[in-house]
Amino acid sequence: MSASAGARRWRAQLEEAVLPAVVALLIAALVGDVLIIVYGQSPGEVYRALLEGTWGNAYGLGQVLYKTTTLTFTGLSVAIGLRAGLFNIGAESQLAAGGFAAGVLGTLLPPGLPALLVLPLFIVAAAIGGGAVGGAAGVLKSKWGAHEVITTIMLNFIVLALLNYLTVAHFKVFDTLHTADVRSGALPRLSALIPPFHGSAANMVLFLALAVVAVAWWYLFRSRAGYELRAVGLQPGAAEYGGVNVPGVWWRAMLISGAVAGIGGLNFVLGYKHYYEDGFSTGAGFLGIAVALVGRNNPVGVVLAALLFGTLSQGGLAVNALVPKQMVDVLQAVVIIAVVTSVPEVRRVLRSARRRGGPEA
Amino acid sequence: MTAPDGTTPPTPDGAPPLAVSLRGIDMSFGPVRANRGASLDVARGEIHALVGENGAGKSTLMRVLSGMYAPDAGTMTVNGRDVTGWSTAQAIDAGVGMVHQHFMLVPTLTVAENVVLGREITAAGRLDRRGAERAVAELGERTGLVVAPGRLVSELSVGEAQRVEILKTLYRGARILILDEPTAVLSPPEVDELWRVLTHMRDTGDTIILITHKLDEVMAVSNTVTVMRRGATVGRVATRDTSPAELARLMVGRDVVLAGDAAAAPQHSIRAERRAALDVRELTVADARKTHAVDGVSFAVEPGEILGIAGVEGNGQTELVEALAGLREVSAGAVLLHGRDVTRQSVRARGDAGLSHIPEDRQLRGLVLDYSIADNLILGQQHRFSRRGAVDAAHVLENARRQIERFDIRPADPAAPARALSGGNQQKIVIAREMGRDFTVLLAAQPTRGVDVGAIEFIHAQLRNARAEGKAILLVSADLTEVLALSDRVAVMYGGRFAAVLPRAEATKEVLGAYMTGASGRAA
Amino acid sequence: MMFLAFLSQTIRIAMPYLFASAGGVLSERSGLIGLGLEGYMLSGAFCAALGSYYSHSPWIGLAAGLAGGTVFAALYGLCSVRYKGDQVVVGVAINLLAVGITRFFLRFAFGSSSNSPRVPGFSVAETGSGLLALAHDPMIWMGALAMPVVGWVLYRTPFGLRVRAVGEHPGAALSVGIPVARVRWLAVLLSGAIAGMGGAYLALDQHQFTDQMTAGRGFIALAAIIFGRWDPPRVGLACLLFAAAETFQIRLQGASAVPAQFVEMIPYVLTIVALAGVVGRAVPPAALGKTDE
Amino acid sequence: PAGAASPAIDPHAVNVGIVFDVGGRGDKSFNDAAYVGGERAEKELGVHVRFIEPGDGSDREAALRIFAAEGMKLVIGVGFIFTDDLVQLAKEYPNTDFAGVDFSVATDSAGNPIPPPPNLAALKFREEEGSFLVGALAAMVGHSKKVGFVGGMNSPLIQKFQAGYTAGVHYVCPDCQVIAQYAGVTPDAFRNPGKGKELALSQYQDGVNVIFHASGSTGLGVFEAARQTNKLAIGVDADQYSEAPGHVLTSMVKGVDAAVFDAIKRVKDGTFKGGIYSYGLAQNGVRYVYDEHNKALIPDSVQARLQQLRADIIAGKIKVPTTP
Numbered sequence A: 001m002s003a004s005a006g007a008r009r010w011r012a013q014l015e016e017a018v019l020p021a022v023v024a025l026l027i028a029a030l031v032g033d034v035l036i037i038v039y040g041q042s043p044g045e046v047y048r049a050l051l052e053g054t055w056g057n058a059y060g061l062g063q064v065l066y067k068t069t070t071l072t073f074t075g076l077s078v079a080i081g082l083r084a085g086l087f088n089i090g091a092e093s094q095l096a097a098g099g100f101a102a103g104v105l106g107t108l109l110p111p112g113l114p115a116l117l118v119l120p121l122f123i124v125a126a127a128i129g130g131g132a133v134g135g136a137a138g139v140l141k142s143k144w145g146a147h148e149v150i151t152t153i154m155l156n157f158i159v160l161a162l163l164n165y166l167t168v169a170h171f172k173v174f175d176t177l178h179t180a181d182v183r184s185g186a187l188p189r190l191s192a193l194i195p196p197f198h199g200s201a202a203n204m205v206l207f208l209a210l211a212v213v214a215v216a217w218w219y220l221f222r223s224r225a226g227y228e229l230r231a232v233g234l235q236p237g238a239a240e241y242g243g244v245n246v247p248g249v250w251w252r253a254m255l256i257s258g259a260v261a262g263i264g265g266l267n268f269v270l271g272y273k274h275y276y277e278d279g280f281s282t283g284a285g286f287l288g289i290a291v292a293l294v295g296r297n298n299p300v301g302v303v304l305a306a307l308l309f310g311t312l313s314q315g316g317l318a319v320n321a322l323v324p325k326q327m328v329d330v331l332q333a334v335v336i337i338a339v340v341t342s343v344p345e346v347r348r349v350l351r352s353a354r355r356r357g358g359p360e361a
Numbered sequence B: 001m002t003a004p005d006g007t008t009p010p011t012p013d014g015a016p017p018l019a020v021s022l023r024g025i026d027m028s029f030g031p032v033r034a035n036r037g038a039s040l041d042v043a044r045g046e047i048h049a050l051v052g053e054n055g056a057g058k059s060t061l062m063r064v065l066s067g068m069y070a071p072d073a074g075t076m077t078v079n080g081r082d083v084t085g086w087s088t089a090q091a092i093d094a095g096v097g098m099v100h101q102h103f104m105l106v107p108t109l110t111v112a113e114n115v116v117l118g119r120e121i122t123a124a125g126r127l128d129r130r131g132a133e134r135a136v137a138e139l140g141e142r143t144g145l146v147v148a149p150g151r152l153v154s155e156l157s158v159g160e161a162q163r164v165e166i167l168k169t170l171y172r173g174a175r176i177l178i179l180d181e182p183t184a185v186l187s188p189p190e191v192d193e194l195w196r197v198l199t200h201m202r203d204t205g206d207t208i209i210l211i212t213h214k215l216d217e218v219m220a221v222s223n224t225v226t227v228m229r230r231g232a233t234v235g236r237v238a239t240r241d242t243s244p245a246e247l248a249r250l251m252v253g254r255d256v257v258l259a260g261d262a263a264a265a266p267q268h269s270i271r272a273e274r275r276a277a278l279d280v281r282e283l284t285v286a287d288a289r290k291t292h293a294v295d296g297v298s299f300a301v302e303p304g305e306i307l308g309i310a311g312v313e314g315n316g317q318t319e320l321v322e323a324l325a326g327l328r329e330v331s332a333g334a335v336l337l338h339g340r341d342v343t344r345q346s347v348r349a350r351g352d353a354g355l356s357h358i359p360e361d362r363q364l365r366g367l368v369l370d371y372s373i374a375d376n377l378i379l380g381q382q383h384r385f386s387r388r389g390a391v392d393a394a395h396v397l398e399n400a401r402r403q404i405e406r407f408d409i410r411p412a413d414p415a416a417p418a419r420a421l422s423g424g425n426q427q428k429i430v431i432a433r434e435m436g437r438d439f440t441v442l443l444a445a446q447p448t449r450g451v452d453v454g455a456i457e458f459i460h461a462q463l464r465n466a467r468a469e470g471k472a473i474l475l476v477s478a479d480l481t482e483v484l485a486l487s488d489r490v491a492v493m494y495g496g497r498f499a500a501v502l503p504r505a506e507a508t509k510e511v512l513g514a515y516m517t518g519a520s521g522r523a524a
Numbered sequence C: 001m002m003f004l005a006f007l008s009q010t011i012r013i014a015m016p017y018l019f020a021s022a023g024g025v026l027s028e029r030s031g032l033i034g035l036g037l038e039g040y041m042l043s044g045a046f047c048a049a050l051g052s053y054y055s056h057s058p059w060i061g062l063a064a065g066l067a068g069g070t071v072f073a074a075l076y077g078l079c080s081v082r083y084k085g086d087q088v089v090v091g092v093a094i095n096l097l098a099v100g101i102t103r104f105f106l107r108f109a110f111g112s113s114s115n116s117p118r119v120p121g122f123s124v125a126e127t128g129s130g131l132l133a134l135a136h137d138p139m140i141w142m143g144a145l146a147m148p149v150v151g152w153v154l155y156r157t158p159f160g161l162r163v164r165a166v167g168e169h170p171g172a173a174l175s176v177g178i179p180v181a182r183v184r185w186l187a188v189l190l191s192g193a194i195a196g197m198g199g200a201y202l203a204l205d206q207h208q209f210t211d212q213m214t215a216g217r218g219f220i221a222l223a224a225i226i227f228g229r230w231d232p233p234r235v236g237l238a239c240l241l242f243a244a245a246e247t248f249q250i251r252l253q254g255a256s257a258v259p260a261q262f263v264e265m266i267p268y269v270l271t272i273v274a275l276a277g278v279v280g281r282a283v284p285p286a287a288l289g290k291t292d293e
Numbered sequence D: 001p002a003g004a005a006s007p008a009i010d011p012h013a014v015n016v017g018i019v020f021d022v023g024g025r026g027d028k029s030f031n032d033a034a035y036v037g038g039e040r041a042e043k044e045l046g047v048h049v050r051f052i053e054p055g056d057g058s059d060r061e062a063a064l065r066i067f068a069a070e071g072m073k074l075v076i077g078v079g080f081i082f083t084d085d086l087v088q089l090a091k092e093y094p095n096t097d098f099a100g101v102d103f104s105v106a107t108d109s110a111g112n113p114i115p116p117p118p119n120l121a122a123l124k125f126r127e128e129e130g131s132f133l134v135g136a137l138a139a140m141v142g143h144s145k146k147v148g149f150v151g152g153m154n155s156p157l158i159q160k161f162q163a164g165y166t167a168g169v170h171y172v173c174p175d176c177q178v179i180a181q182y183a184g185v186t187p188d189a190f191r192n193p194g195k196g197k198e199l200a201l202s203q204y205q206d207g208v209n210v211i212f213h214a215s216g217s218t219g220l221g222v223f224e225a226a227r228q229t230n231k232l233a234i235g236v237d238a239d240q241y242s243e244a245p246g247h248v249l250t251s252m253v254k255g256v257d258a259a260v261f262d263a264i265k266r267v268k269d270g271t272f273k274g275g276i277y278s279y280g281l282a283q284n285g286v287r288y289v290y291d292e293h294n295k296a297l298i299p300d301s302v303q304a305r306l307q308q309l310r311a312d313i314i315a316g317k318i319k320v321p322t323t324p
């Protein structure tokens, strides 16, 4: 009984992980077809271009991986918040703040230090940058009960304006909107390891992302703090009863959520351009919500979902010659909507089909 | 007495059609089959009691009848007319009204607005507030259900709120009235008042279906009883032909020792240590409205003693227990555990000092429903099951195995989510966690609420054992029978104070009832 | 004179907020979070420009804008009422979708990635910027009336009573035969229509559609709803307050040494301060965001 | 449907790829100007031109790279934001020619410009020079001691417009006041005509009679305000007369179309060379519009004065600042 129950649960979990992406993709493809036909193109050709431009060659794949890296961080950030029952809509500004902190640190360090040596410093700086923004929303909620959905939205506007001010007024290189190059700590591109990736922005921060995913998984599902955090997210009343300081978990979760998004800024700053550029985070925050959702707030799921959205957003460029790349924006939204609506529906259908199928072998 | 399931007695020839006849009703919520071929026949002009264990499917069946749910299978007739799968609106039009177990009132609206909701009185398309208030006042006077129509529902007492519920159905012209556990939250005089209204209605030809867990109420007011078990109907019997013991046997499917019988007088045991384990001094707790929910209460519980607190719900019991547990801020007074002041200490610190707590609402507080049984079994003690920041999975599993075995939790699968368990087994998780560890003082709030007769038996035995082992227990229960069955002393809470603290021998239902309503009072 | 100019500018700036938050209040009081207001407005703005362009009539443009907002609200209703999806997620998705769709069709209809051609609007040339000019624009009147009308509906009509009941305790409403889903549908469709008018105001006042021209106004409207505690008169005042802050910002910018970025933050900071201090403990409709029971 | 060019590459033709900045086609401003230049080259030179609108962030480099990897002869990035990406790619693809509109040339520690790679042409415009002239014009015909400026996103490029404009105003009217306002600090500030209109209305109300905008689509709101209050506005990048006929005093035109066309032509002729191409008044790379539409608004004496100023700037007699 227990063994088969275990197997059933495992299958349910697998289904939980795979089903949303599959259903969402089917629906998105359908909507995509309509848009493509409206635009007078052939869906087959557009999708072929999309695949060829992403997974069809090493360069495209590298670009996908680069985008996946950032989205993994923002998706993870949103997922951690959601596990604590908090909706962090501010990953965008947290990402920017983390990147900015790293960029400024990079201009202050003496040149020529080995990247691996200073990497921890950058991680800490980026985490502080993002964490400060996320933590602010957390404290606003714990201490004053201000709803985090609204405060993170407002903080997006505030922080981006502040960073713009700091960049423009103090840190920019003349005639640009970016800071000076980091003097130490720039990380090699992936192509240094795997030459076919040449030219693509994918870089070593990808591995940092995977490491953060592993840590986040351990933190959420194996640590005591994670046990308490998830309890707060599922049932704050029960967590409080279980001796958990609920407001404390709120602000800590937002702090961590912001920090994770902030570390994501390294992908651009240390891995790609080697400077902070105003506006580099645009769109990554909202897509992080989609990633967390499709990834079912599970760190591993987040990586897969980030890969999906990374592919879509790189694909927009690949199809640009055939249809407006805005089509991809639409598809991304459709994926989100499909996940929250049709997936539960499909699951219901599957379940009743299975029940009708009688007891399983 | 008739055969179970489906085969209900035919209507005698020439008799008027039954007021209600439900046949073979199936109703599922996802994986949970709440009704499985349930049937119910109610004659016109009777009070028909519907009994069954918790989770037997009573409320579900009545919601089907009132149109809230469409059944998956089965047929429904009302007054001889087929009404299978009708809507609430249709049910209301046909004169079927339901007063729900959990009140269906909008707290931010006034009494009158709640009553007319869905059947608004309008003047030129506008809401006619005056007209609504007048109509409600008139209806109240006619039926004896008086509530000020202009008051906000959030300001009403439970008894008043229930009157509003009944008014709502009557305003809609209900001739078939369904009441789901109406007495659970009422004081004895309020219960008497309710019976008066209901019997009057029956005598004027209305039909009443009454869900209750209290078999003495069944015996007192009903004409006929239908018994449900595990979603199905297992019996239908005329009240005068049955007894509480027989009903209980039908409900559970086996013989049961009813609480009241066993507990004639608790046999006093160990009282070696004389110092109070739990000492509460002049405790005052403010509620959301800044009034004193608990108002200077003092008492002590000694090791090997059960102090029972009786009282109508809403008189400060919840706040008292939460304050003792560390979940609610204390505005004045002190709480001492074994002589140590813990008034300002956290939930966790109190737990470490030996305090266990069975919360009154297991679904909201006692369990994280989406956690596994094993994870729920460490809630509140997670710090003891961790090493260097990590939860020690092996230790957690081992603990779960042991507790599942000891408390007979089913299914015996540590990884099963608590949500998938029946109510009784969910409560067993809470009991196992709180009583299966080292503790010296136990706060047991409504420990058997929502639990069936079999499980009640088990939980009561656990509490008695704990007393025998020298634990100090504070028992809060809305069930007088339970309080009387277990307590060494009984306190009655009224208006945030102890109206009386009586030795078990002096505590009878009549005496307690008087204190519970504030009819008599004396300083604690 | 200075004051009148300040006032008329405040009123103009408040218009989109008033429309959007009037719609939003209706939706939120029925239990549906108004996170998609930005999307309704954007779609309303685009459809208004489209309608006005092809019909040469701002009235038809307005109708189209109203329809555009309604369509997106219908999608939101479908996801949250019918399929019970998480409202915050759906709201975010609706906004992303609105950006994508309007861009896609901007390219499709006008071959441009950022602007529509000039379209007919209500505002007449050379009417100036004073209070009198406002009176010439029928949409100003509609915007001024939107909130009072919503307030009247909410507090004085049977439908409003039902909306309030459904947003507070859907179970209670259901038990007395109120079709909860239908009430929510109606509320959300109306909210989309009214917010769509807000978008139409933007487009018709500018005589064109510009990519993402709502620029976060839907979020300000949402903040105003919270700041005004879901009570139409107070929400209306909140809209005016935020608009006044913005007017203040516009007038301060040229004259002060404070960097523009900081002046830019004023409304958002004000919102957070308000949220934390003034309405931190304000009670939202009890069933807000919970359509999944 | 518009813009749906064939993706196939004809190896014998001269293929040119143009990558737009945010705003893309239809911005009625410099992306459109680049588009016009490309179209003209297609028609007159028989080259093949393709366009991509990448949007934001890392897609910029990717878009350039797509064209470079396809073997295009010339790849043009429109907007200063492409600077680093162009440098990177020019090094990687030495056999492809690149050009960057508004390319921002870095300077070394001594302040000397660092030349771009040999296959990269930096097409720079001295917007401050043109802005200077329209500033002087605004001060001369404004009949007010106050003149207005509305910028889009507060950024160095836009500040260059502001700097030149302010200098021009003060040159002819030392006690005039320039009210300079920005629509915001994010790229949204380039597409918020509602905000642009309110900024303009408040300036007009404040006594300003002429406003120069450098704010992309936001400026369309400025024109709207000009129409509504019967005042004047100055367009930017392209001749924006048609946005509000009768209310557009002039436009500060950047010859992006010509610069793009020239670059393509040089590639076609085989004379393409990297380096810094700076287009100022002297090259007619920036100019103000003076034609039959707005003649009536500009008295002959004023036009004469402007011509004089123009000559002085070209001759170096007037130094125009680039930062406010």
Ligand SMILES: Nc1ncnc2c1ncn2[C@@H]1O[C@H](COP(=O)(O)OP(=O)(O)OP(=O)(O)O)[C@@H](O)[C@H]1O
Pocket: B029, B032, B033, B034, B052, B053, B054, B055, B056, B057, B058, B059, B060, B061, B101, B450
């Ligand atoms: N809305 C619902 N969703 C899921 N399960 C439900 C729902 N309502 C009832 N159930 C389940 O159906 C079963 C029967 O519940 P029901 O409320 O009808 O029992 P009951 O006999 O009224 O019990 P009680 O005496 O505790 O009121 C239980 O297992 C319950 O958990």
Ligand SMILES: Nc1ncnc2c1ncn2[C@@H]1O[C@H](COP(=O)(O)OP(=O)(O)OP(=O)(O)O)[C@@H](O)[C@H]1O
Pocket: B031, B032, B033, B053, B054, B055, B056, B230, B419, B420, B421, B422, B423, B424, B425, B450, B451, B452
């Ligand atoms: N959400 C659920 N998912 C899966 N199984 C469930 C769920 N809810 C209940 N069950 C199963 O359905 C059965 C009936 O549950 P129900 O709550 O009706 O039991 P019950 O009769 O009330 O029992 P108890 O007396 O222990 O409370 C139980 O075996 C329980 O394990």
Ligand SMILES: [Mg+2]
Pocket: B054, B055, B056, B422, B423, B424, B450, B451, B452
């Ligand atoms: Mg049960």
Ligand SMILES: [Mg+2]
Pocket: B058, B059, B060, B101, B180
């Ligand atoms: Mg029940």
